[in-house]
Amino acid sequence: MKISDNVRMVPVPEDQPMRPTSTNIYIIGQRGGQTLTIDSGEAIDKFRWMLRGYLAAIDHSEIGVAAITHHHFDHSGNLKHVNEHLKAEVAVPENGVKLLRGRLPKDGVKTYADGDTIELDGGIRVQVMTSPGHSVDSLCYYIEEEGILFTGDTILGNTTSVVGDVNSYMASLRRLLELPNVQVLCPGHGPLIRDTEEAKARDRLEMYVAHRQMREDQILEQLQDGEPKTSWQIMEAIYGDTIDKRLRRAADGNVQAHLKSLQKSGVVKASRGVKKRPNPATVARSKAKETANRKIIQQGKKLDKAQRNRILAQQENPPTDQWKTPPSYQLR
Ligand SMILES: [Zn+2]
Known part of the structure; x- marks a missing residue:
């Protein structure tokens, strides 16, 4: 999907409630020029094939x-x-390297920090901004000339x-609100947010700020009666039946993030809580079961592969499984 002459969106369809409608990869660059991609998707085939397809559409491999x-x-x-098969140099947030253990290639990795700029052919300039809050290492990328912000x-x-740290999240949103030219927001999941006649893309940033403020007010309201409550109880009271049940843990996480920030500012205090100490025998048993299940899954995958190979082999060989002696033909 074309966003501008130099920017394309690869929306990979999703069916998980945590990734509404799509997980998006973005391709930036001129036809024939150097390409930058933003995000790379999950390590499964559909992401790889879609990315390749979109690259091919602009004559890139x-x-x-x-x-x-x-x-x-x-x-x-x-x-x-992408490093191995599409020859990409990989660029990750400076403070994300240790969180990416096992997912980075051995060579060809560089890091981005706040204020870095990426220069592409044709004078395309992409600015790197840190925007912590959802995660500690969150970055936004910004093409000011085109008013495009990758969030x-x-x-x-x-x-x-989903918010990990409310205070830094709010600070990040306020910083994004100060950007001089925002016409399109390119999110990691779901559809683009563009300026329309009714609403500006920028309004979405303000809506997010207002939304977090509203959640904080709701949480404080739940605590007005002076009764101590768990984050889960507060979450249930606030969200009720309005959310998909599969999103309740995430919603609880957001309530916890708010409570932590309220605790930091001295508005709320918390009891220590008592962690469960798992019984070592139970832990060992569930580990053993997990290992056994993994083996079965691997075996299943092996059988599946062998089956597919058998079918392919059949296609190139005579049907000896069907005929002791196949009919033969000659002129009458
Ligand atoms: Zn995330």
Whole structure:
């Protein structure tokens, strides 16, 4: 999908509630010039094939630089793949390197920090900005001349985001609000947010700020009666039946993030809580079961592969499985 002459979106369809409608990869660069990709998707085939397809559509079979917005696996899963098969130099947030253990190629990795700029052929300038909050290493990428902002999971296409640290998240949103030219927000999941006649893309940033403020007010309201409550109880009271049940843990995480920030500012205090000490025998048993299950899954994969190879082999060989002696033909 074309966003501008130099920017394309690869929206890979999703069916998980945490990744509404799509997980997006973006391709930036002129036809025939150096390419930058932002995010690389999860380490499964559909992301790889779609990325290749979109590259082919602009006559590219390689990527210059493969950058990511943050370390989460649905954004960074294919970094090794694009390095090995599409010759990409990989670029990750400076403070994300240790969070990406196992997902980075041995060579060809560089890091981005706040204020860095990426220069591409044709005078395309992409600015790198840190935007912590959703994750500690979140980055946004910004093409000021075109008014295009790549937000990763800091801003999503059709829902609000999961927040790890509310204070830094709010500071990041306020910083994005100060950008001089924002016409299109390119989120990590879900549809683009563009300026329309009714609303500006920038309004979405303000809506996010207002939304977080509203959540904080709701949480404080739940605590007005002086009764201590767990984050889960607060979450249930606030969200009720309004959210997909599979999003309740995420919503609880957001409530916890708010409570932590309220605790930091001295508005809320917390009891220590008592952690469960798992019984070593139970832990050992569930580990053993996990190992056994993994073996079965691997065996299944092996059988599946063998089956497919058998079918392929059949296609190139005579049907000896069907005929002792096949009919033969000659002229009458
Ligand atoms: Zn994320």
